[in-house]
Amino acid sequence: MAIENSVIVPAYHERLNIKPLTTRLFAALGNDLSKQTELVFVDDNSQDGSVEEVDALRQQGFNVRIIVRTDERGLSSAVLRGFRDAQGQYLVCMDADLQHPPESVPALLTSLRTHAFVLGTRYAPGVGIDKDWPLYRRVISSGARLMARPLTVASDPMSGFFGLQKRYLDAARPGDVNAQGFKIALDLLVKLQLPAHNAIGEVPFSFGVRTEGESKLSGKVMIQYVQQLRELYVYKFGANNLVLFLVFWAVLCLYGLRQLALAAHAL
Numbered sequence: 001m002a003i004e005n006s007v008i009v010p011a012y013h014e015r016l017n018i019k020p021l022t023t024r025l026f027a028a029l030g031n032d033l034s035k036q037t038e039l040v041f042v043d044d045n046s047q048d049g050s051v052e053e054v055d056a057l058r059q060q061g062f063n064v065r066i067i068v069r070t071d072e073r074g075l076s077s078a079v080l081r082g083f084r085d086a087q088g089q090y091l092v093c094m095d096a097d098l099q100h101p102p103e104s105v106p107a108l109l110t111s112l113r114t115h116a117f118v119l120g121t122r123y124a125p126g127v128g129i130d131k132d133w134p135l136y137r138r139v140i141s142s143g144a145r146l147m148a149r150p151l152t153v154a155s156d157p158m159s160g161f162f163g164l165q166k167r168y169l170d171a172a173r174p175g176d177v178n179a180q181g182f183k184i185a186l187d188l189l190v191k192l193q194l195p196a197h198n199a200i201g202e203v204p205f206s207f208g209v210r211t212e213g214e215s216k217l218s219g220k221v222m223i224q225y226v227q228q229l230r231e232l233y234v235y236k237f238g239a240n241n242l243v244l245f246l247v248f249w250a251v252l253c254l255y256g257l258r259q260l261a262l263a264a265h266a267l
């Protein structure tokens with residue numbers, strides 16, 4: 001049976017998460033969907049046994065493979081590499097660390113049949129973010145989301161759990177999509193030529209906490225986000241509206257200070 005769906009997982013030092021993610025994903029897909037779906041890890045030469053782990057799972061019959069990059073590092077560029085290499089027309093991106101539930105992938109794939117882009121969202125009734133996700137990450141995430149508000153109508157553009165139809169990516173100009181940093185979904189939402197109506201579907205999911213390995217979010221990634229935002233504001237509104245960007249930056253600082261003050265008050 002032809003491969004229609006590719007699930008792309010950027011992975012750096014994620015050996016311990018590879019097996020649970022693979023088994024949970026294919027269990028959630030069930031027999032029929034599993035036959036049409038490949039799982040592709042894009043690893044940046046972790047050298048932690050991830051390759052052997054994937055090989056063992058493939059020998060057990062799972063349609064899983066791993067691309068190892070030796071000349072590049074970074075989440076967004078790893079995702080783009082996986083998308084380029086994918087066999088399927090329906091692409092899903094998710095983190096390796098199980099914060100994105102593999103059980104929600106079938107819903108994303110279903111929604112992709114009728115939408116060009118589907119976003120896994122943590123901001124919908126009945127779902128949310130695990131209470132153990134650190135306060136400083138919540139503050140950063142809320143601020144980052146606020147700053148992206150003028151760029152897209154999507155409720156959770158910071159999400160790393162999303163899908164798209166490959167033809168829209170194929171139609172983008174080479175080099176148009178920003179391969180730096182972590183915020184690949186936001187970049188694609190702004191830059192791809194999506195249909196005017198009913199382009200974006202949303203699938204609510206509950207964001208868990210990582211139990212194995214560590215987050216790779218660093219100060220450098222945050223600076224890359226600010227640079228990316230500046231570029232996106234210019235892309236969408238033109239160079240003259242950079243002032244908009246600065247206003248939002250100011251709002252973000254005030255919001256962050258308010259959240260910190262509230263947190264300090266609660267201690």
Ligand SMILES: Nc1nc2c(ncn2[C@@H]2O[C@H](COP(=O)(O)OP(=O)(O)O[C@H]3O[C@H](CO)[C@@H](O)[C@H](O)[C@@H]3O)[C@@H](O)[C@H]2O)c(=O)[nH]1
Binds near residue numbers: 095
């Ligand atoms: N290949 C590769 N993968 C990477 C790299 N950096 C991170 N990854 C992989 O990308 C995924 C997410 O990285 P984390 O470091 O776990 O990110 P996070 O702090 O949990 O943040 C995630 O959740 C946020 C939700 O607020 C998202 O905003 C963010 O984009 C990311 O998806 C993981 O599978 C991780 O191994 C890299 O340099 N190279």
